[in-house]
Amino acid sequence: MEKIGRFFCATGFLVSLLALVTFRAIGQSSVSVEASVSETTIYTGERVNLSIKISGDFNNVSRPQLPDFKGLRLLSNTPSTARSYSFVNGHSSTSYTYTYSLIAQDKGSYKIPPISVNIDGDEHKTDPISIKIIDRNESANSSGSQKPDIFLKLEVSDKKPVTGQQIISNVVLYFKDGLEVNSYQPVPGWKAEGFWKEELKNADRPQATSTIINGVRYRRARLLQFALFPTKKGNLEISPYKIIVAVRSARSSNDPFGSFFGGLGNNQRQVQLETDPVKVDVQPLPPNHAGEYLGAVGNYNISRDVSPQDAKVGQSIEIKTSVQGVGNVSLVTKPDYELPKGLEVYEPQESSDLNRHDHQISGTKTFTDVVIARSPGSYVLPEKKISYFNPSKHKYVTTTLPPLHFNVKASPNAIAATNTSSSFPVQPITGLATWITPTTTTLFAHWWLWVGIALPLIVLGIAYWQKSYAEKMSTDKAFARAQKASEKAHERLDEAIKLSEEGNIKQAYNMLQKALTGFISDRLTLPEAGLSNQKYVEALEQHDIEKNLVKNVRMLLDKCASISYAPNTSHDYLKSHVGLAESTLDKLKKVL
């Protein structure tokens, strides 16, 4: 009876425990299955441990179903198991670890296929694991260059990236068995010129794994990890990274799979290690013909929204553009939007949220355009095409952002505020206005300009001529005689008629003669007196005067000389001679 009682007690305890676990499992059923090997690079004939770790909240778990291993042989179907259980803050967690021993048989690169585990009726699979098996004899023969016992190496994920592409750089420490690294301290001042760099944060402590380099087994531990983004094209060099490590030569434990940080002991020394410079050939980005390129390189989701969609006049409206993904998040620039008219635009805001975990830089960059509508209506922000470069596809990916609509209603308060609160000192002019239509003409197009310049010049010319004439008349006697000859001759002819009318015919003829001889002498600059009539006629002939004119002059002069001997000469007779003399003088005036 006692045995039966104990059995029921134990069964009851187990049932209640199972019920509790089941209850928890219903609430949370997160389970992870991970596979790992103790070595990824091993010699032929060497043993390697394969561990399958099942952790989380679960009830029933089956033993892992092992696949066929290529290049490896399973030593025993019975694994060694380890189990742990924890109950923290109301959350239970169970962990099962199955460890199998395998032996490397054939050289080559192999993959341990996914391993299935049935947990609470669900099948879970591990990720495949790559493993490399090296022939021990060949490896020993080919070990040409000897590596030092401990060295540092900078390993980059891509040596031919494009501008802006994220490349992961691991600072990896290699050291031989027999050495034990106690601590490490990076030397500050590392510069990666030509790159924008971000240090990645990994929660795990560095773990050492075993590897073989040139036939020599080393332990390998990744100490630090950086994300580098080339900012320009061309051949760039990542400068050496320096670290000071505290290393001890005598190992206190033969366990090669433990933490590489050993305890303090004898023979400890500090060594400064530095990586070799790494050359990276940065390729330029191909030309982009799709949408507006924001400088984003990576894998992104781009979206935008407007808030609020129903606003009032004077209320601020935010147009938020979000670029979320993996890549050069911080270097992404704001897209330019064609904002509708009637909006007041304020200084845009931008913010970045970077995630440095998960062995890469990811995050979200948000741009916020703040606008205020000053008049009511429906506003549309047109569709926008935006592109980023995806290095894994090696092409631009274009995202079309759909048009955004928002409505703005009139706000009586806003209008009242603008009308009353402002101390603006001027009121609009609402009455009659004077209107002008401006015309622009060049100065040279004004007619009065040319008249104003030409007129004084013409007046100046005329005045100068007048002035010169007057001066010559007063200084040049011959010129003055010639200029006055015609006038004087006509005066004398008038005098002759007057004398004739008074009955002094002879004196009248004398005056007629004086008129003729005076005109000829004044014009030809001859002496005023003392010349015979014949001299005057000859003088005219010398100047090639028309014969008829000379004949008339001779006839008139002869008539004047012979009139004393003609007793019955009448006034009319003289008048006819005066008329002839006038016409002759007019003709002579033109030729002399």
Place this chain on the structure above:
Amino acid sequence: MARQSPQAIFDNANDKLDAGNYQQAISLYKKLELQHTLSGALFLNLGICYQRVDSLGKAKYYFLKASHFEETQQQANQALNYVEGQFSRQSAVLPKLPWDIATDWLRNNIGATNILIIGIILLNLGILIYILRWFVDWYPKYLKIGGLVVTGIAILIMCTSFYTRYISNRYCNAVMVTQKVAVVEKPQKDSSLVSQAFEGYTFTIDNYKSRNHPGWSYVRMSNGLYGWIPNDQIMIL
């Protein structure tokens, strides 16, 4: 449809302005401006509209235009004083050279045409005085000197008139009407930065230098710096 008179459009726009429909009022005022039917009241009211919608750069531009009209000069200057105080960024102002001050005064207060008229009248007067000494005996020496001096002054004034017009044609003022823009060394978007310009900044534009670069203006900033600015960021007076 019969074309509305400028005053009718203006009255309609004023009604919209009173009702607080600033955008509609602006559209109507701008219609008049495009028809080249202008008045000081039109520019003053346009400036007030833009001031009400907080577009202070454009408000300043139209108040400056209104200040060139005698009937609105006083109100426009008051409005300008107010608007200048509202800009978030104030630019340093390098004092003008005396020669530039004199030229500006002649341009704005007399005008090249009026200066030319004065010059021509003096030219005629000077030549008449010079001629007079040939025909009268009154102080011929003084008449000669007086005539030559007046003629010389007349020619100088006429040259000033042409220079004033040349300056008017070559340089003009502009107001920055957008929030912020880069003034660059060359008329290219990716050229080196000279300075940042903000809403309300005024510039002097060199039209002769700018004419070979469509879409760009070569400007002198009020602090004496020179550079290029896109035309869509400014309004030219």
